[in-house]
Amino acid sequence: MSGRKESKMGASPMNRVLAGLMVVLGLAAGLLVAPGSAFPPPQAMPSFSIQYLEGTQEQKNRATSPAVITEGARVIWLAGQSGGGSPGNFAAQAKSVFDRMQVTLNQSGASLKNLVSLKVFIKADPGNSADLVKLLQEIFPDGKYPASSVVTVAYAGSLIEIQGVAVVGN
Amino acid sequence: MKRFLLGLVSVSTIGVWLLAAPKGNSIPQQTAASGSSVQYIQGTARQQNERAYSPAVISNGGKIVWLSGHSALVDFNGKSLAGDFDAQAKEVFAQIDRTLKRCGGSLQNVVTWTVYINDSRYGDRLVKIRHDMFPDGKFPGSALITVSNFDTPGVLVEIQGIAVIADRRM
Numbered sequence: 256m257s258g259r260k261e262s263k264m265g266a267s268p269m270n271r272v273l274a275g276l277m278v279v280l281g282l283a284a285g286l287l288v289a290p291g292s293a294f295p296p297p298q299a300m301p302s303f304s305i306q307y308l309e310g311t312q313e314q315k316n317r318a319t320s321p322a323v324i325t326e327g328a329r330v331i332w333l334a335g336q337s338g339g340g341s342p343g344n345f346a347a348q349a350k351s352v353f354d355r356m357q358v359t360l361n362q363s364g365a366s367l368k369n370l371v372s373l374k375v376f377i378k379a380d381p382g383n384s385a386d387l388v389k390l391l392q393e394i395f396p397d398g399k400y401p402a403s404s405v406v407t408v409a410y411a412g413s414l415i416e417i418q419g420v421a422v423v424g425n
Numbered sequence: 426m427k428r429f430l431l432g433l434v435s436v437s438t439i440g441v442w443l444l445a446a447p448k449g450n451s452i453p454q455q456t457a458a459s460g461s462s463v464q465y466i467q468g469t470a471r472q473q474n475e476r477a478y479s480p481a482v483i484s485n486g487g488k489i490v491w492l493s494g495h496s497a498l499v500d501f502n503g504k505s506l507a508g509d510f511d512a513q514a515k516e517v518f519a520q521i522d523r524t525l526k527r528c529g530g531s532l533q534n535v536v537t538w539t540v541y542i543n544d545s546r547y548g549d550r551l552v553k554i555r556h557d558m559f560p561d562g563k564f565p566g567s568a569l570i571t572v573s574n575f576d577t578p579g580v581l582v583e584i585q586g587i588a589v590i591a592d593r594r595m
Contacts (some may be wrong), residue, residue, distance in 0.1 A: 322492050322528055379573055408573055
């Protein structure tokens, strides 16, 4: 009787090892299957959204938003674009900067409306920033301005250069 | 013995199902920003300790905040900061933090910025103040440019940044 019990007890560790193996195999299979194709893959990109933070009166007067928030966007990083032609005419050169940016943006499936950020470099001269603000107000009549900075730099041929970033939905 | 093995197989199968199911089910519930991350590449000792910037920051998904150039001639309470570089710099960082809080983030979410000063001698002061803003050493990437001047007379520093608000900051 006791011998039989012994032999049963002897088989038990074998079974336990077997059970352990099966559990390990099950876990491994589970880990392998989980990230697999049994379930639909997640959406590659979240849906596109854009939000213009409202500025103070001073920021509105300067034709800038304090911040623009985008999500799930295709981002177009533009090179610095300088103004051409019209020597000495700041307003005309500024207009040509945006005309050229428009061409580049069109090639990327976007337009000036998609600009979210501008770094503006201008030659210091009375009236230049006022001309710039006027132009920005014409280009963005709905007040959805890109978030901008404006600094004056040493004169180097062109009176204005702008480096912009645009975003478009996928 | 066969029955025992069958039982083991069914237990393993249930294990597989339990492990696979939660991951599969969680996919459709993913929100737009989930899985998004921002990783700060640690700089050299000089970059980290003296100049307070990261050589690179890697973002993946998340909410992008395009900030305008922030400058400060007065503090939050309207007190003049004319001629006081340190006070202007600190107020600019505070301003950026306030703007980002309106967007659901904070100064800690900035991934890159362009810092404009109108006197190169302010550079060392600027990086010292900036260093203290990021006790965790996760500095934004940065360019520090000396310009001839700003749009508003009296401004000594202007900062234009880009922030990414993501699930994880590494």
